[in-house]
Amino acid sequence: MLTISQYRDAFLEHLEKKVKTKEPVNLYKPITYILNLGGKRLRPVLVLMSAEIFDTSYEKALDAALAIEVFHNFSLVHDDIMDAAPLRRGQETVHERWDLNTGILSGDAMLINAYQLFENYDGKVFKELAQLFTKTAIQVCEGQQYDIDFESRDDVEIADYLKMIEYKTAVLVGASLQMGAIIAETTPECKKALFEYGRLLGIAFQLQDDYLDAFGDPETFGKQSGGDIIENKKTFLYLTALKKATAVEALQLEHLYSINPRESSAKIEAVKNIFETSGASELARKEIEKYTNEAFEVLKNLEIPEDKKTLLYSFGTSLINRKV
Numbered sequence: 038m039l040t041i042s043q044y045r046d047a048f049l050e051h052l053e054k055k056v057k058t059k060e061p062v063n064l065y066k067p068i069t070y071i072l073n074l075g076g077k078r079l080r081p082v083l084v085l086m087s088a089e090i091f092d093t094s095y096e097k098a099l100d101a102a103l104a105i106e107v108f109h110n111f112s113l114v115h116d117d118i119m120d121a122a123p124l125r126r127g128q129e130t131v132h133e134r135w136d137l138n139t140g141i142l143s144g145d146a147m148l149i150n151a152y153q154l155f156e157n158y159d160g161k162v163f164k165e166l167a168q169l170f171t172k173t174a175i176q177v178c179e180g181q182q183y184d185i186d187f188e189s190r191d192d193v194e195i196a197d198y199l200k201m202i203e204y205k206t207a208v209l210v211g212a213s214l215q216m217g218a219i220i221a222e223t224t225p226e227c228k229k230a231l232f233e234y235g236r237l238l239g240i241a242f243q244l245q246d247d248y249l250d251a252f253g254d255p256e257t258f259g260k261q262s263g264g265d266i267i268e269n270k271k272t273f274l275y276l277t278a279l280k281k282a283t284a285v286e287a288l289q290l291e292h293l294y295s296i297n298p299r300e301s302s303a304k305i306e307a308v309k310n311i312f313e314t315s316g317a318s319e320l321a322r323k324e325i326e327k328y329t330n331e332a333f334e335v336l337k338n339l340e341i342p343e344d345k346k347t348l349l350y351s352f353g354t355s356l357i358n359r360k361v
């Protein structure tokens with residue numbers, strides 16, 4: 038097996054070869070733009086890695102890996118439009134650099150292109166990949182709708198939030214691992230275990246993402262600092278702070294989330310202070326660690342050689358310790 042960085046390099050080479058700007062330029066240039074903005078390439082690396090875990094060359098999984106990455110970036114383009122986000126990976130979002138209509142249409146083309154890539158697989162493998170992708174794609178949409186609904190709901194619980202991030206983020210991480218296993222044509226038990234490992238790791242990943250949105254360095258994180266706070270997003274930090282803060286702080290937090298100044302460093306700092314004094318920030322870090330450890334427990338029962346387990350452990354550890 039290769040190292041994580043080698044899988045990433047192999048994927049980037051494939052992406053460069055396959056994704057080109059063609060006519061009409063105003064449809065395809067935004068696609069090459071978003072796909073070349075960088076990012077962790079977490080999902081495609083997992084597709085390639087999981088294929089090789091079951092002794093199948095990662096090269097057979099390159100198109101599935103690209104499909105996952107194209108779909109993921111499609112969802113980011115549309116999410117950024119919904120959130121009116123100005124930055125993605127430290128650069129202008131597609132709708133800011135072009136316009137809303139271009140962002141919508143280019144995103145639509147990306148979704149179709151993602152499906153198109155599965156045509157390069159035959160028979161049973163194609164069917165399994167397509168079925169998993171369809172199920173996952175609709176769950177991502179459901180997760181996004183939950184996220185939107187939460188903006189106008191006052192009764193959101195932590196369990197609701199965890200379900201939302203499972204659908205919006207975690208199932209795609211799980212599907213990435215399962216796709217590699219499907220291409221390798223391994224056992225149903227191994228496919229299921231890899232999905233579960235990815236799902237749990239994906240929840241930890243999104244909790245970490247939300248934590249870094251508030252407390253990360255925008256220079257390394259690549260997003261607007263406090264973006265979730267500005268948008269009044271009911272994240273794990275917010276929901277936990279409401280439960281753990283004093284009555285006075287909880288009222289203050291609810292007030293801060295009832296106003297919507299687009300650029301307010303004072304609001305961001307006030308909210309972050311409540312996140313810290315209430316203990317919500319510490320509890321968020323513990324929750325990240327909990328889901329990561331649960332993912333590692335799944336690996337213990339996976340019947341693969343220990344050196345291959347080590348690579349998956351290393352990948353999970355790198356996620357929990359990340360700053361970007």
